[in-house]
Amino acid sequence: MAATLSQPDGGLEIILVDDGSSDASFAFLKTRGWTDSANGTRITHLRHETTQGISRSRRLGASRSCGDTLVFMDAHLSFPQPDLLNNVHRVLTSGDCDLLGIDCADSSSGISTAGFIYTSQHICHQAMAWLRAADGPLEGVSVPFVNGGFFAIRRACYDALQGFPDFIEGWGHEDRFLSTVAHYRGFRVRSYQQLQVWHPYKTTARGTAAQPAAAVNSAERMLMNSLRCGYILYDDTTFELVCEQLSADYGPAALNGGLSRLEHEKAALDEHLSAIGLTPCERNRQMALFFERYRPWLPMVDEALLQQARQLDPQAGLPLVQALPHVLPSLRPPESTDYSVARLFVEAHHLFHSGDLSAAMTALLEGLTHDPDHLPSCRLLTLTLRQLGRHASARMWLEHADRVIRKHHTQGTIRPLACSDQGFRNRHLRHYFWPGLECEVWTDLAMDAAAGSDCQQAMDWLARALTLHPNDATARAAMASLQMGVVPERWASGQGLSGSGAAGDASIGSRRAA
Structure with missing residues (x-):
């Protein structure tokens, strides 16, 4: 990096953080004769003995840095523009930008993210997305988030936001969390996609990086990251939507365990919100403004509102x-x-x-x-x-x-069908389940067969239903009537046996699988 990029005015300082690697990377740097400087660049090596994750590693690196402009980047980038850092410094000192994102192009496929806005699919920030906003690079466009692969921030802004939080474990959430609180504090978050680095994404999909291996981030870590970030970033109603999504993704037991753990952390999280310079009331106001301003680029809001509408009565929903x-x-x-x-x-x-x-x-x-x-x-x-x-x-x-x-x-x-069966497997309905649906279908088919004087066919349908629910008194009575050649009275009137099932519930949410 020092050899590839031109020296910015004021000099360049590189801080490498080894986050508990197990492949002798840190020893390699020492045996290759790396010194405190290269080409006039000051180089510092830091190491976590055990893996702490991106947020804590970047927090450590920033704490040991001296410059007024901080640049955070992944370790596997390449740099096609020699003047990149000079241009980054120029933008951040122009007085129009505090947090800067650029084009992180895919080095394996050659696909650029220029013209796309980096965002989140879900309110819990566990699924990234890229939305096309223009045919060419965005230049000075205000955006909701910057991509953590490479971004720059003025130190005054970074310090006011308390930097990367140490409560984010492992991988994920840190870039969108920092971007969001920057908006809440009134800082300017912009994208300058004429500036570019090459990033080796793990898939060839446009602008989409694969999730890291399970070993990098446990389910518990991701769950807790979502809960902590949601607790700080959102009002009570939106936090409930975060919990509803996490319950579907991880299961009620895991969510309840996470919420119990969160109770012990709330005091520290409240202190973090206060240190950022926000009260809960001001946070709620800024959240509403953030959602309103960036609504076209926040699919996570629409996705969350769909879950909210699902829980409401028809008049409100x-x-x-x-x-x-x-x-x-x-x-x-x-x-x-x-x-x-x-x-x-x-x-x-x-x-x-x-x-x-x-x-x-x-x-x-x-x-x-x-x-x-x-x-x-x-x-x-x-x-x-x-x-x-x-x-x-x-x-x-x-x-x-x-x-x-x-x-x-x-x-x-x-x-019996289960909520995991393909017929119910819809991620945006959170695997909404309709217990006994198959028996309702077979019973209604039995009613139709009996109405057409095909009692044998009606009994065949009922037999399927009774296979799953042998003690259903109503179905047993209907079977007994049909065996005597008598059509049940309710069927004769067209009412059927199954009633209205889940459609009789005012709230779809009441049918969510346990």
Whole structure:
């Protein structure tokens, strides 16, 4: 690096932090004869004996630095622009930028991130995304976040933000956390993509880095990073959305354990918020302004609002979900499909309970064009069609739902469906589950068969349902009636046995799998 880049005015200082490497990297630097300087550059080597993670390593390096401009970068970059550091220093001393992001192009594929804005898919900051904002490089554009692969910050800004926090463990969150609190404090976060480094991403997708190996970051570390950052960055309502997402991602038991641990850390986290110069009230106000200003570039807000709309009653939830975009441009298949299906299902659910059955049917049919095998959409559609008096269409979709259910029964073995089955596996519905859905489908098919005087077929459908629920008194009574050649009275009136299932719940959230 010292040999590649021109010396900026005032000199260059390089601090290398070995974060507990196990491959003799630190010894290699010493045996190769590295000294305190090279080409007039001061070089300092620091080492953690055990791995501490990016945030703590960068905090250590900054604490030993002297300059007014701090540049943080990954260790595996290359530098196609010799004047890079001079230009970085020029931008940060121009008076128009405090935190600077640049183009971190993919050195393996040659794909540039110029024209893209770095952001987060989820409110818990565990999934990065890149959104196209222009056809060419962004020049001085205000952005929500800078990419941690390479960025620069004025020391006065860094010190005011208390630097990288030491409560972030392992990998992840640190760049978006620092960017967010910079916005909250009124600092200017900008992207200058005429400036460029080469970064060897782990995938060839445009601007998308693969997640590190599990050994680098345990699930517990990622969970706690999300909880700590969410506690500092967000108001109570948004923090609840963080917890809801983490519960789906890690399980309720892991979340509860993390929240118990967080209780012991809240005093220290409150002190950190205060040291940054924010009260909870001011933090909440700045959060709302941040979300409003960067809403087009924050898919995490729309994703979180979808989860909030799912939990609300129809009167409050319907206008919220209808205000959400049908497509999030940051997502790619299959996640983009999941989002569209989830948004349409939540809208249809609220429309169903509001009595607008035709609109509910339209939303469900649109969702099923994206994912024909989404079982909750299939079932809610059959209930909607029944109420609209479109029994032939309802039967067609019941038969389709049965075909989807059979895909989960290997070698003809009938078993209860689970939230992990493909028919329920939608990440943006947090694996929303409809217990007993398969039995409702089979019972309704039995009713249709009996209405068509095919009692044997009706009994076959009921037998499937009773295989899973042999003690269901209503189904057993219907079977006994059919065996005597009598159609149950409720079926004769078209009411069926299954009622309205999960569609009868005012809140979709009440059906979330434990």
